[in-house]
Amino acid sequence: MVVFGLLFVVSSAVFLLLGIKHYQPSIHSSQQVAVTKALPTTPISQAPVVSGAGRYRESDITIYGDGKGGINGTGGVVNMSALEDPSIYLYSYKLAGTFDVDVYEASITQLMEFLVVNEKGNQINPRPDIKGLKLVTSFKQAVNNPDYSYNNLKVDLPIKDRGIWFVNFRYGNTNIGAYIIRSNVGVLAKEGDDQLIFWAQDFKTGRSAPGGKITTYRVRDSRVKLSSAGFSTEGIAETNLSASADIALYQNGDNISLIPLNLRYLNTEYNYRPFQENTLLTRYFIFTDRPIYKPGGTVYFKTVLRNDDDARLSVPQGTASVKVTVSYNQGDSWKTETVMQKNFSISSEGTINGEFVLPQNAKTGTYELTVKYPSGTQENNGYGYWYGDYSTNYLSFDVQNYTKPEFFLTASANQTDILAGDTVRINVTGTYFSGQPLIGHKIKYAVYSSDFYAYDYYYGYNHYETVLSDNYRYGYWNGKKVNESTVELDNRGVANITIKTAANTEGKPQVYTIEVASDGPDTPAFSRKNVLVRSGEFDILRKDYRQHAKTGENYTLPLVIIPVLSNFSIKGTELTANIQRKSWTYNYNPDTKVYSSSKQEEVLPEQKLTTDSNGGATLSFVPRTNGSYDIKISGRDTRGNIVSKTFYIYSSDDNYYYSDTGGMSELIVTADKKQYDPTDAAELTISSKVSNRDV
Template identity: 20%
Template sequence: HVWVTDLQTGQPVSGRNLTLYSEQGVSLGTAVSDNNGFAQFDYNPTNDFLEGATVVSGQPGQAGFGIGSSIWDEGIRPWEFDVPASSGDEVDTLTYIYTDRPIYRPGDTVHFKGIVRNTNYGRYTQPNVTNLDLRLGSFNFFGGEPFERTLPVQVGPDGSFSGEYQLPADLALGTYQFYVQSSTVEAFRQFTVAEYRTPEFLVNMTPDAPEQLRGESVTVALSAEYFFGGPATDLPVEWTVYEEAYQPTPSSGPFYSFGDAGGFLFEDPGFFGGFGGGGAFGSYLINGNGRTDENGRLLIELPADLLQDVDEGSRIITVEANVLDLSEFPVSSRARVVLHAAETYVGIQPDDFIGRAGSEAIVNLQTLDWNGRSVPSQPVEVVFYRREWVPNRTQDFGVYYTRWDTVDTEVARASVTTNAQGQGAASFTPEEGGTFIAVATVTDAGGREQFSSTTIWVADSGQIGWQIDPRDKSMTLTPDNTSYAPGDTARVLIQSPFTEPVRAWLTIERGQLLEQRVITVNGSSDVLEIPITAAMSPNAFVTVTAIKGVTDGRDRYPEMRLGIAELPVSTEQQALTVTLT
């Protein structure tokens, strides 16, 4: 799909003769742009993979010459908008395979089952496949003889198959995989072959309390006991502590943010800040070691200042320990402790994530205890800030990038006491558009504070200083909700750098194009309304490509900005009701 616009005016151009070329310069077809500037090529890439397709209009040096390439995507690739994407075509059939265990010994029998479905970009139907060649192969990362077997399986009328395979007694240890991979069918399932042995003792870890206040010391008791009875004494123990953010879950009711969802404590992570990160249990804190005593016990004591260098708010700490037997075979266990910022939580939720200058913006409040139950009559302080983004060109390890600093200016404040259901509300009227952060703080009887935040984006007819890098070609699309249902209307704020009306190419897609049209983006905070249909379930992706032509006496060159946003859509219409009798 192609959109043709005039560089001078930014308007769509009809009747242009276009030629599609491969990466090697081979002509692949022609098309003519319609009244919207749209054109479509019937093109099947080699190996179902889009490789550097280029579209050309006219000849160099002549009027109407233009060129565009699918690889001119620096700064506007889908993953840069946190959107998954693939340049390959979707396989016709997807197979889910699972085994009865994740780990086996040589000589064991592996029982497997597979479920086959035809795919159509989020739609799954009964397959037309009756037979498959299921392959079993090894991963030989460190050399060795490759292992490969083919297991013919028959797919039943319900689209499933099952079987078993006895592993050779002399099979090499390592990782193995069932797979089916062709141009039309894809399936994978890994398992491990190892000479494992059952442990001789059991390790349990029990904290003094599963929930405490942040700033209190934490004690976790470890005990090791042999299966035949008796304590596992004088064994070395290695332990590690991890931490991650925590939010309570209300027992019922709508979604509220019980943490810093609005990014009030935002700090630019730097160019390499998005790489790495924590593991399955969060970020590493500390580690230590010890030995079990004559009762097979070890007390792991963590200091009260354990989280002194960690962000504000409630956290979960995970204490993981390995107890080593005489052959240094580890037996593991872990315990988790919630460290609450205060005795009471306040949640915050805007009535509408997208507001308008001059209109009241409302945030709803909910106070809870540690168990997610409502706490009535709690005083809450709500502060509204207007956020400005300040770009600074800097470098990390010799790589230049734009670091974003924030300037938050208080614009309103409200004191609220929640009602008998722990609910309340606060509001303000923004005088101008932009990004606003609402921060709600509750203080418990001990003087400890817990705060939560949310963002409100406010549209305006004037220029708004969004977080837009002039060196970048991207812009942000902000949906007004986190999920939708068929029949809803999604409102999407277009955070455009252009103050004047510009033409834009709107596409709604999920693997394939569902809808496209030319729209006009009016100013830097236009709101796009998109009716949600059942065809968009389970999700759809909205892309807006805005083109600004040359402005006399001000901008000598045309400009382009592209934004992508995901709209999650309820799958209730596709849900099954399963009844066990």
């Protein structure tokens, strides 16, 4: 444990460490080792990083069938560390077929052209000129996911440890691709007092990366250079803060890093811009009396407003404008119509409230109520949209010609967490709006099964189990239909559905979704219940976080099995380990100036393991060749159910970068007190489980 102290004076300013997460199509970042940030922090809505040399893998490219034999999808930009497995994850659904995958070497200029957007944030050049790229290799990639269930497919790529590439997936006449930036240097961007502060870190050493240059750009309409600065010996660079700064580009030799600043999404018209000059912000809390109304109904609303001057809150004075709009399709264009616009006086408590009546012929759809306080510079952020920081200044509500339901359906289960092969009983209750039972009514039901993500790590498993219910009990899981039929409600308005669950042939846990609906022309009623079906009487977990191995040296993977919903005896369980290596050779002929590459796959000898009295077992092997290794561990429970987990490691030799912190990547910050007054001195202690690194 490495510990050091930091003393500073508390002010009313708030200094935030930004966690960056992107959705496709987007500039896609990952955790600790991504080239957009170097500290092992946990971005909002992402799981903690589990390896000093790995990243929390999300879908890098999304492709789905359009139901007509074609495909749609999204790509973007994938930031990748030189330390991690050179692969991307392809997320697909409703798609079965074979893609032609082309991998090109690209340049900074081509990447920058890809990022140029118009005033609404839509790309001007969404497809690169393939003729200007250098083809590295082409190969086939099969996808077999014909239904709506979710599937993340790992695709290994023949790319070097540093550089820029473009990966293109071809299916018929449709092309979907993404740029990949791989670097050994990560850069963290933070906002100072009207400054952008950048810190560069070498992923191999964990130390600050001196030298190199950072350049900020505006990419609206065209690429415009805004500022540049060199990095100090401490790996720090500072530039002027500008709301027009969309991205920053780090360059030091062949290390290139792309840092998303105010450009976080592509082609979504999403316009939150976190890096702005320090100006007066207005924060809003807006609410209406109901979420849905009928045409001709009265909408009551209220808003609480506060001015925020760097965390100094005050009550605004004067008036605020309220505007209500509805947007709808008209032919091939999108129209926005103003329903109401009016100024309201702000009370001494900093609130406004009012009401308005919807026209009897009001259009149905989603309406937007926007509140605007004229606080100057925050009215326009360069893209023509109102900026409200973390507090939005608008609220949506629906207008529909709805009818109150004549009756309700409720589905409940006698168990919501069971083992494969168990039987679950679904109780369906029908009730009239008056409270009387719905007798003799026919109800149709359908049962769907979809894969459920199972946690891989022993440490943290208890927390995973604690929050498990929120991960599977709610929401629509799609999946394959396994059964459908109808039942009739008895004289109590009740029907029972018995479902026999089946073991998954791949040893994966499943979510069974049971949907019930009224069968007939009545006012529709619907209910859904999700049940988690565990793959077997035990689960297989890994006891370390190491996702890197060194080629030619012995690699060990400590495993443990734990009972699941049973008294399963963990001692003496036989496990089978199947290991497959996937790698690419990458060559360039300087005489012919031709790139060549080939994919290699190798199946290593199968290993048998037996758990000890604590349920532990250790897999050991020597990776002889650089590449990605898929390690599938499987076993059977007393019912004959297959339980399986696949773990991934990446092996490299001394010619490549190698890092292994065993998952000890987090920083811990503790304060000497829980609460401070302005001008108090606060002492912070920063602890790291990894020694010999900079923070």
